[in-house]
Amino acid sequence: MKAFNDENTDKNNFDNAYNVKIFLEILPVATLLNKRNPELYESGRCIRCNYTTETWTHIWICDQTETSIIQIINAVFENLKNKLDKIDFRINYNFHASLLYILNEKSKVVFNGRIFHEAIKGIVNERLFLEIEDKVFKDNIASFVEDIHDMARKFMWSERCKRFIEWEIRQGITKQMKKASKLYKSSLPSLGHDGKKKNIFISDVLQRWTGHYLNNDVAAKNIWYELGVEDLWKYNSLVTFRPSYYSSNFSILD
Numbered sequence: 001m002k003a004f005n006d007e008n009t010d011k012n013n014f015d016n017a018y019n020v021k022i023f024l025e026i027l028p029v030a031t032l033l034n035k036r037n038p039e040l041y042e043s044g045r046c047i048r049c050n051y052t053t054e055t056w057t058h059i060w061i062c063d064q065t066e067t068s069i070i071q072i073i074n075a076v077f078e079n080l081k082n083k084l085d086k087i088d089f090r091i092n093y094n095f096h097a098s099l100l101y102i103l104n105e106k107s108k109v110v111f112n113g114r115i116f117h118e119a120i121k122g123i124v125n126e127r128l129f130l131e132i133e134d135k136v137f138k139d140n141i142a143s144f145v146e147d148i149h150d151m152a153r154k155f156m157w158s159e160r161c162k163r164f165i166e167w168e169i170r171q172g173i174t175k176q177m178k179k180a181s182k183l184y185k186s187s188l189p190s191l192g193h194d195g196k197k198k199n200i201f202i203s204d205v206l207q208r209w210t211g212h213y214l215n216n217d218v219a220a221k222n223i224w225y226e227l228g229v230e231d232l233w234k235y236n237s238l239v240t241f242r243p244s245y246y247s248s249n250f251s252i253l254d
Contacts, residue, residue, distance in 0.1 A: 030054035067155040122149040
């Protein structure tokens with residue numbers, strides 16, 4: 001996951017907030033907005049495809065996106081290949097196909113998601129190293145994942161937000177109405193059976209990351225994807241999921 005930037009600027013604070021929200025899957029998607037304020041958002045259905053609910057997982061695989069996740073992966077791979085070519089690092093097989101296959105595998109940490117969903121969060125799955133024990137290659141794979149994270153935000157999340165705002169305007173949902181709803185509603189309790197446990201988990205994660213950064217002489221950018229929080233993440237016991245045929249059968253290889 002992307003590192004905190006501790007310089008106190010509006011942009012850095014905005015970036016840090018996004019990185020936390022995308023990692024914890026609490027971006028303001030339609031299902032979350034519907035749970036937070038059903039009077040304003042009567043349905044959690046995706047306003048782009050109007051086919052299924054808009055969950056965190058769905059926003060990256062919706063077939064009505066202007067830019068698809070496979071387009072991003074392929075563009076980022078070309079950048080990776082160019083970097084490796086410049087240093088004359090050769091792999092004697094089609095590692096593009098290998099990376100695509102791995103990215104398309106079902107994730108063990110993202111419910112109803114794929115390994116490319118992990119990359120969108122900024123998580124470097126060790127399988128992407130292709131069992132190559134070379135630091136230069138591993139560093140480039142880490143950059144590959146970071147580029148997927150950045151481009152997904154720039155070309156997919158930003159585009160989704162633009163279209164969602166346009167939809168809100170058509171529905172007559174104003175900024176004043178949303179601000180008023182925040183005085184009485186919170187998104188966190190709606191994420192699971194026990195809002196208190198969810199808040200404790202978020203607090204524990206942030207304390208671990210910031211504490212590790214303050215107490216150790218390490219690069220801040222490494223904390224997000226090297227420091228584990230698996231013991232804190234009791235995700236399936238906190239969140240109620242509805243099965244999604246759409247996401248279960250999605251493939252970037254189709």
